[in-house]
Amino acid sequence: MTDTVLDVAARATAGFRAQYGTEPAGVWAAPGRINLIGEHTDYNDGFVLPMAIDRAAWIALRPRDDSKVAIHSLDFGEDREFDLDHLASTGNEWINYVQGVAWVLQKKTRGLKGWDGVTAGDVPIGAGLSSSAAFELASARAFASISGMPWDPREMALAAQRAENDWIGVRCGIMDQMISAAGEEGHALLIDCRSLETRSVPMPPGSAVVILDTATRRGLVDSAYNDRRLHCEEAADFFGVEALRDVDVERFERLAPRMENVMRRRARHVITENARTLQAADALERGDAETVGRLMNESHASLRDDFEVSRKELDEIVELAQGHGACRGARMTGAGFGGCAVALVDGEGADDFARTVAEAYQSATGLEPRVYVCSASAGASIESTTPVPA
Numbered sequence: 001m002t003d004t005v006l007d008v009a010a011r012a013t014a015g016f017r018a019q020y021g022t023e024p025a026g027v028w029a030a031p032g033r034i035n036l037i038g039e040h041t042d043y044n045d046g047f048v049l050p051m052a053i054d055r056a057a058w059i060a061l062r063p064r065d066d067s068k069v070a071i072h073s074l075d076f077g078e079d080r081e082f083d084l085d086h087l088a089s090t091g092n093e094w095i096n097y098v099q100g101v102a103w104v105l106q107k108k109t110r111g112l113k114g115w116d117g118v119t120a121g122d123v124p125i126g127a128g129l130s131s132s133a134a135f136e137l138a139s140a141r142a143f144a145s146i147s148g149m150p151w152d153p154r155e156m157a158l159a160a161q162r163a164e165n166d167w168i169g170v171r172c173g174i175m176d177q178m179i180s181a182a183g184e185e186g187h188a189l190l191i192d193c194r195s196l197e198t199r200s201v202p203m204p205p206g207s208a209v210v211i212l213d214t215a216t217r218r219g220l221v222d223s224a225y226n227d228r229r230l231h232c233e234e235a236a237d238f239f240g241v242e243a244l245r246d247v248d249v250e251r252f253e254r255l256a257p258r259m260e261n262v263m264r265r266r267a268r269h270v271i272t273e274n275a276r277t278l279q280a281a282d283a284l285e286r287g288d289a290e291t292v293g294r295l296m297n298e299s300h301a302s303l304r305d306d307f308e309v310s311r312k313e314l315d316e317i318v319e320l321a322q323g324h325g326a327c328r329g330a331r332m333t334g335a336g337f338g339g340c341a342v343a344l345v346d347g348e349g350a351d352d353f354a355r356t357v358a359e360a361y362q363s364a365t366g367l368e369p370r371v372y373v374c375s376a377s378a379g380a381s382i383e384s385t386t387p388v389p390a
Ligand code: GLA
Pocket: 038, 039, 040, 041, 042, 043, 172, 173, 174, 175, 176, 334, 335, 336
């Protein structure tokens, strides 16, 4: 784990001591993510290849004997409290993610325990790096371990996705929660979003993953995301299949001339992206960073032209990245419409890459990007300081 990550854990622990005058029973964490390739494929039962990053949401806590949960957020400077026996949605507030997770876990277990906690994180909020999935999984991990629930990453990812879908009201797929729950250090994770089977693939030695935050935010894009989902469902109906995952490139090409223009382009993105994602996982396994990079470049073009979820700042930073000698490949990452791009870069050239692209982007757009060289981390974890009482 990197120093920055441990700094945040230490901040949460120090915050807990300041708030409660005692040591926490433990510190629970879950990471944010980038997606190397496989975008807008998860809700089509397809394939994704994300990587958990060394930035996470942390919760330092001690269990309580009653059904109350009291949390101080160091990042928001706010105290919030709720009762597990009287859950009520609080809209977009950060505490609502903890409530949503509690609501789902309560259906799985009796005797979910309350706690006093302090939370802190370093996943930038709203940047498309899944800060909310990180917070959901850190909460799930904390509830599970103090309430004696077994930790099954797949089950917990599904629980967190359900919280997001049915409690928060965001219709996301399973990718963000799965990688935050099940990521593996030094590896990306190929996820089959239908069976939820996973395969860990090692990140190529000598390469670095660089996050390029355009400093633009997604804004109100729920409707655009839901629109894309709808078009994909219509396209699946056109092919007479359950989901676009069931259509291969050859069948698509045969029937494409009969499809309406927008539906055809949306479907083409998903179907070719699934193929690219499987190829990229195989290439990673061979240590073939060049092929992964080429597939990432193709993915960006497809998201920009066919799926239409990029924006000019993302295109700009991706183009600048792709033009640097150390870059193997670059693309937007996450839902799109703003936020971050990700680049796979020659390790030795990573610092020069980060500096050069940031400067060129700033002079082209007037926006100040944030650039993070990151490493592949493990999924939701516990850093216990003292044993948690049974
Ligand atoms: C968001 C959603 C994911 C996925 C991506 C696009 O991050 O939460 O489930 O659909 O967009 O790939």
